[in-house]
Amino acid sequence: MNIIILAFPQMTALDAIGPYEVLSRLPGATLNFVAKEKGPIQTDTGMLTLFASHSMEDAPNADILLIPGGPGTEALEKCEVTLNWIRTQAQKARWVSSVCTGSLVLGAAGLLKGRDATTHWAMLERLKEFGANPVSQRYEISDNIVTAAGVSAGIDMALGLTEIEFGVELASAIQLGIEYDPKPPIDAGSPGKAGPEIVSMVRGLFGAG
Amino acid sequence: MNIIILAFPQMTALDAIGPYEVLSRLPGATLNFVAKEKGPIQTDTGMLTLFASHSMEDAPNADILLIPGGPGTEALEKCEVTLNWIRTQAQKARWVSSVCTGSLVLGAAGLLKGRDATTHWAMLERLKEFGANPVSQRYEISDNIVTAAGVSAGIDMALGLTEIEFGVELASAIQLGIEYDPKPPIDAGSPGKAGPEIVSMVRGLFGAG
Numbered sequence: 001m002n003i004i005i006l007a008f009p010q011m012t013a014l015d016a017i018g019p020y021e022v023l024s025r026l027p028g029a030t031l032n033f034v035a036k037e038k039g040p041i042q043t044d045t046g047m048l049t050l051f052a053s054h055s056m057e058d059a060p061n062a063d064i065l066l067i068p069g070g071p072g073t074e075a076l077e078k079c080e081v082t083l084n085w086i087r088t089q090a091q092k093a094r095w096v097s098s099v100c101t102g103s104l105v106l107g108a109a110g111l112l113k114g115r116d117a118t119t120h121w122a123m124l125e126r127l128k129e130f131g132a133n134p135v136s137q138r139y140e141i142s143d144n145i146v147t148a149a150g151v152s153a154g155i156d157m158a159l160g161l162t163e164i165e166f167g168v169e170l171a172s173a174i175q176l177g178i179e180y181d182p183k184p185p186i187d188a189g190s191p192g193k194a195g196p197e198i199v200s201m202v203r204g205l206f207g208a209g
Numbered sequence: 210m211n212i213i214i215l216a217f218p219q220m221t222a223l224d225a226i227g228p229y230e231v232l233s234r235l236p237g238a239t240l241n242f243v244a245k246e247k248g249p250i251q252t253d254t255g256m257l258t259l260f261a262s263h264s265m266e267d268a269p270n271a272d273i274l275l276i277p278g279g280p281g282t283e284a285l286e287k288c289e290v291t292l293n294w295i296r297t298q299a300q301k302a303r304w305v306s307s308v309c310t311g312s313l314v315l316g317a318a319g320l321l322k323g324r325d326a327t328t329h330w331a332m333l334e335r336l337k338e339f340g341a342n343p344v345s346q347r348y349e350i351s352d353n354i355v356t357a358a359g360v361s362a363g364i365d366m367a368l369g370l371t372e373i374e375f376g377v378e379l380a381s382a383i384q385l386g387i388e389y390d391p392k393p394p395i396d397a398g399s400p401g402k403a404g405p406e407i408v409s410m411v412r413g414l415f416g417a418g
Binding site for chain 2: 014017018033040045048051120153155159169171172175180183189198199
């Protein structure tokens with residue numbers, strides 16, 4: 001099973017590394033980070049560099065394609081090379097998935113028309129630009145297209161895909177292996193829980209005002 | 210504030226990237242990945258390469274030092290260069306932290322004697338080798354030494370440190386920013402929840418039988 005995670009400048013690392021940590025453990029999985037050009041990719045904080053092992057041109061066909069999010073997706077929405085590559089990959093992929101604002105790139109590629117889809121809570125309304133129906137879910141499955149909410153939601157999505165493809169036993173084993181028994185010290189992970197003041201603080205930080 | 214995350218061959222990426230995604234967003238934070246030698250570091254799956262921006266020799270003093278885990282910690286436990294570097298950094302650091310089997314490296318450096326500490330559930334008993342008292346907690350704070358449980362627990366720990374250092378508002382904002390409102394599709398993230406069959410399956414996979 002070929003899993004491809006798109007890498008691009010200004011991506012948010014956890015969007016990619018959460019699902020990577022789950023999907024790389026699937027039986028027989030080969031997981032590759034693919035970018036426009038093979039080589040180093042700087043993430044959105046400027047403090048971490050990941051390596052893309054393949055260029056888009058050299059990448060194998062993906063069984064699972066995953067588009068992470070981050071500030072860099074704004075450029076990808078307008079990048080025809082990337083959008084065409086995604087469209088071509090999507091024709092053969094078993095699953096096409098995204099985390100956070102990665103879904104806006106799927107939308108720009110025309111893959112979300114008429115579908116329920118999700119993204120980072122601060123960007124949810126933008127899905128309408130692409131003819132999608134925004135839903136506030138941790139992750140949303142529409143046929144073979146799976147979109148996850150912001151950043152950390154990719155871990156939940158990857159476990160969900162594992163359960164669907166390989167069953168509850170393997171999904172449980174991977175969850176236990178990465179000890180994913182979350183106990184955040186504060187309960188502020190969604191706008192409703194965080195309250196209006198924190199929400200407007202974060203909207204400011206994310207430039208999503 | 211200087212944050213240093215140790216990078217090493219056969220590290221588990223999420224151990225590092227979970228806390229990175231939280232701590233890199235602290236006000237005024239500079240976060241560096243530091244390894245024995247500056248340059249590319251392959252993680253435990255062989256499918257992801259991260260870049261260390263500094264060698265141990267060139268690294269600044271850490272305000273927060275974080276040692277991730279993964280199969281590669283076995284070699285670090287016996288690596289005097291690494292252990293000495295950790296001891297020296299720990300003398301000046303405000304916080305010394307670990308995720309997963311990273312705590313076994315802190316133990317080997319002599320930093321956990323007489324302390325409550327945690328690690329990946331499958332390795333918990335090993336903490337006794339270093340004179341620590343193993344506790345089954347998501348993360349455990351003992352003075353300025355904070356150890357987290359397996360892989361994904363580093364996210365919770367980093368939010369906990371953020372709350373202590375910068376208050377509940379900023380910790381809430383970062384949690385909301387990374388939309389950390391976990392909803393795993395299955396509830397199998399700890400040995401008690403997963404049950405004995407899954408536990409022995411995972412012990413086999415992790416070679417921790």
